[in-house]
Amino acid sequence: xxxxxxxxxxxxxxxxxxxxxxxxxxxxxxxxxxxxxxxxxxxxxxxxxxxxxxxxxxxxxxxxxxxxxxxxxxxxxxxxxxxxxxxxxxxxxxxxxxxxxxxxxxxxxxxxxxxxxxxxxxxxxxxxxxxxxxxxxxxxxxxxxxxxxxxxxxxxxxxxxxxxxxxxxxxxxxxxxxxxxxxxxxxxxxxxxxxxxxxxxxxxxxxxxxxxxxxxxxxxxxxxxxxxxxxxxxxxxxxxxxxxxxxxxxxxxxxxxxxxxxxxxxxxxxxxxxxxxxxxxxxxxxxxxxxxxxxxxxxxxxxxxxxxxxxxxxxxxxxxxxxx
Amino acid sequence: xxxxxxxxxxxxxxxxxxxxxxxxxxxxxxxxxxxxxxxxxxxxxxxxxxxxxxxxxxxxxxxxxxxxxxxxxxxxxxxxxxxxxxxxxxxxxxxxxxxxxxxxxxxxxxxxxxxxxxxxxxxxxxxxxxxxxxxxxxxxxxxxxxxxxxxxxxxxxxxxxxxxxxxxxxxxxxxxxxxxxxxxxxxxxxxxxxxxxxxxxxxxxxxxxxxxxxxxxxxxxxxxxxxxxxxxxxxxxxxxxxxxxxxxxxxxxxxxxxxxxxxxxxxxxxxxxxxxxxxxxxxxxxxxxxxxxxxxxxxxxxxxxxxxxxxxxxxxxxxxxxxx
Numbered sequence: 001x002x003x004x005x006x007x008x009x010x011x012x013x014x015x016x017x018x019x020x021x022x023x024x025x026x027x028x029x030x031x032x033x034x035x036x037x038x039x040x041x042x043x044x045x046x047x048x049x050x051x052x053x054x055x056x057x058x059x060x061x062x063x064x065x066x067x068x069x070x071x072x073x074x075x076x077x078x079x080x081x082x083x084x085x086x087x088x089x090x091x092x093x094x095x096x097x098x099x100x101x102x103x104x105x106x107x108x109x110x111x112x113x114x115x116x117x118x119x120x121x122x123x124x125x126x127x128x129x130x131x132x133x134x135x136x137x138x139x140x141x142x143x144x145x146x147x148x149x150x151x152x153x154x155x156x157x158x159x160x161x162x163x164x165x166x167x168x169x170x171x172x173x174x175x176x177x178x179x180x181x182x183x184x185x186x187x188x189x190x191x192x193x194x195x196x197x198x199x200x201x202x203x204x205x206x207x208x209x210x211x212x213x214x215x216x217x218x219x220x221x222x223x224x225x226x227x228x229x230x231x232x233x234x235x236x237x238x239x240x241x242x243x244x245x246x247x248x249x250x251x252x253x254x255x256x257x258x259x260x261x262x263x264x265x266x267x268x269x270x271x272x273x274x275x276x277x278x279x280x281x282x283x284x285x286x287x288x289x290x291x292x293x294x295x296x297x298x299x300x301x302x303x304x305x306x307x308x309x310x311x312x313x314x315x316x317x318x319x320x321x322x323x324x
Numbered sequence: 325x326x327x328x329x330x331x332x333x334x335x336x337x338x339x340x341x342x343x344x345x346x347x348x349x350x351x352x353x354x355x356x357x358x359x360x361x362x363x364x365x366x367x368x369x370x371x372x373x374x375x376x377x378x379x380x381x382x383x384x385x386x387x388x389x390x391x392x393x394x395x396x397x398x399x400x401x402x403x404x405x406x407x408x409x410x411x412x413x414x415x416x417x418x419x420x421x422x423x424x425x426x427x428x429x430x431x432x433x434x435x436x437x438x439x440x441x442x443x444x445x446x447x448x449x450x451x452x453x454x455x456x457x458x459x460x461x462x463x464x465x466x467x468x469x470x471x472x473x474x475x476x477x478x479x480x481x482x483x484x485x486x487x488x489x490x491x492x493x494x495x496x497x498x499x500x501x502x503x504x505x506x507x508x509x510x511x512x513x514x515x516x517x518x519x520x521x522x523x524x525x526x527x528x529x530x531x532x533x534x535x536x537x538x539x540x541x542x543x544x545x546x547x548x549x550x551x552x553x554x555x556x557x558x559x560x561x562x563x564x565x566x567x568x569x570x571x572x573x574x575x576x577x578x579x580x581x582x583x584x585x586x587x588x589x590x591x592x593x594x595x596x597x598x599x600x601x602x603x604x605x606x607x608x609x610x611x612x613x614x615x616x617x618x619x620x621x622x623x624x625x626x627x628x629x630x631x632x633x634x635x636x637x638x639x640x641x642x643x644x645x646x647x648x
Binding site for chain 2: 002005006007008009010011012013015017018019020021022023024025026027028029030031053054056057059063065066067068069100101102103105106107108109110112114116117118119121123126128129130201202203218
């Protein structure tokens with residue numbers, strides 16, 4: 001009703017709805033590097049993280065606020081702040097939300113962006129992390145490992161001369177896009193919530209192993225993930241020998257990237273056995289893949305690989321995102 | 325309904341209410357210095373700024389989210405993050421609001437805190453900046469200049485040996501408290517909104533001259549402020565000669581501090597002439613002082629001092645808060 005320019009924004013909540021509120025702080029050199037992200041990407045990524053949180057609650061995002069802190073020199077650069085806002089606004093609009101307010105401050109050195117998204121859900125339809133029960137099947141949207149691989153491509157490119165970096169094969173560019181401008185699964189999350197299909201849900205912002213551990217802890221359950229079922233991003237494979245120069249960027253095992261790499265912003269959710277027949281193969285064009293099963297708490301969180309069960313130790317967040 | 329620990333918090337908005345949403349980003353070395361603020365103060369001040377925004381809309385704060393970024397060394401210091409949250413929670417609770425969520429990240433160097441407050445107001449009762457009309461009288465709650473003077477006391481004390489700094493007279497301590505742990509005028513703002521008394525309102529976060537300029541610009545009006553009526557904080561006076569050592573801290577003219585010093589978080593509001601009889605002398609124990617009148621746009625924003633009108637140039641924010 002009233003947006004940017006007053007002390008606060010005014011919203012008229014839809015009668016009978018519950019509201020979902022989430023906030024994500026992005027910090028330069030921790031969550032993104034200026035070398036790989038232009039202002040528009042920073043705005044995009046900040047809002048993507050919060051839209052994804054609303055999706056993971058089974059809600060629909062409606063309103064966005066953005067608190068931006070930038071150093072003086074960026075502040076003075078024409079278009080810097082407006083491009084950052086514009087990247088945020090464009091992604092919000094694509095997913096049915098509007099930027100209604102925020103705050104712009106100066107910082108001594110790093111860019112910081114706090115993205116706040118308010119969404120809505122029908123009462124009783126929001127999907128929390130704590131609803132998984134033994135016997136529920138574990139699903140994930142899309143594919144995993146792409147964003148972490150994209151970060152490696154960026155980091156590797158930084159060590160190459162300019163021209164070589166531009167000669168990247170197409171799939172490397174796609175991996176970079178997964179890292180820089182991720183697509184939150186907003187429509188998938190909303191449909192799963194509205195149709196009452198998910199018993200618990202979380203987004204894979206920290207990485208599958210970490211986020212599954214969060215979900216299991218909140219639900220008081222264990223889980224078994226089948227390694228062979230994990231949908232590894234098709235571009236994340238060992239690079240053929242002919243591409244030896246670039247292969248360093250992806251030297252990690254593809255499965256490791258898919259299990260532990262963060263920032264894919266896919267949805268990880270559980271479905272009661274009785275609801276499996278109602279679950280489509282694709283939702284809004286995005287494949288849904290069954291990767292395992294919820295078990296009793298005492299059986300831990302395990303990975304089935306080549307016939308053996310091993311511990312699936314949460315190691316997403318620290319290892320890949322905050323490696324510096 | 326669901327607070328910290330999931331992807332988003334869930335709130336059930338009161339039926340028929342409008343919601344007010346505001347966000348304020350506080351950055352170390354820009355908005356506060358670690359030397360003068362302990363973690364609890366930082367949490368307090370961050371939330372105070374946002375509570376004050378809700379008050380300035382004539383609403384009542386209900387829910388608070390806090391995004392905190394701290395360097396690794398603070399993260400590892402026992403109690404640092406919890407004290408910061410606790411300072412925020414305590415102030416929120418005092419004003420009828422609850423901390424329901426947030427985000428904690430690490431930063432390379434500075435502490436950053438983004439405070440998000442959601443409040444409520446009856447439809448049509450929110451007070452915006454744009455409602456002032458020529459002939460409306462201008463009022464301010466409490467007193468002005470205390471927070472800016474408090475900052476000077478801090479900065480001056482940093483140049484004194486420890487023992488001398490501890491010998492500050494009581495009123496210097498009160499000025500420091502105005503700077504460090506300001507009291508947002510939550511109940512005053514809510515009552516002004518609910519009773520329909522204010523035509524426009526803003527809080528004095530940037531300083532009277534700057535915030536009055538914001539209000540006039542949004543309303544498309546001019547204003548005349550009577551210097552003799554401005555309620556200068558009683559502790560902001562030239563220090564007597566006997567206190568010569570400390571007087572440096574307050575060497576600025578008291579009126580200048582009251583006109584341009586920010587961070588007092590008082591409410592600056594306008595009242596239609598017909599409503600003046602309904603306005604009490606004090607609201608929730610806080611004095612309301614008439615300091616001037618709204619005029620036509622073309623007459624500018626003026627200060628009446630010693631019988632002469634001079635321009636009241638906005639010079640709060642840059643001058644005092646961001647002097648470094």
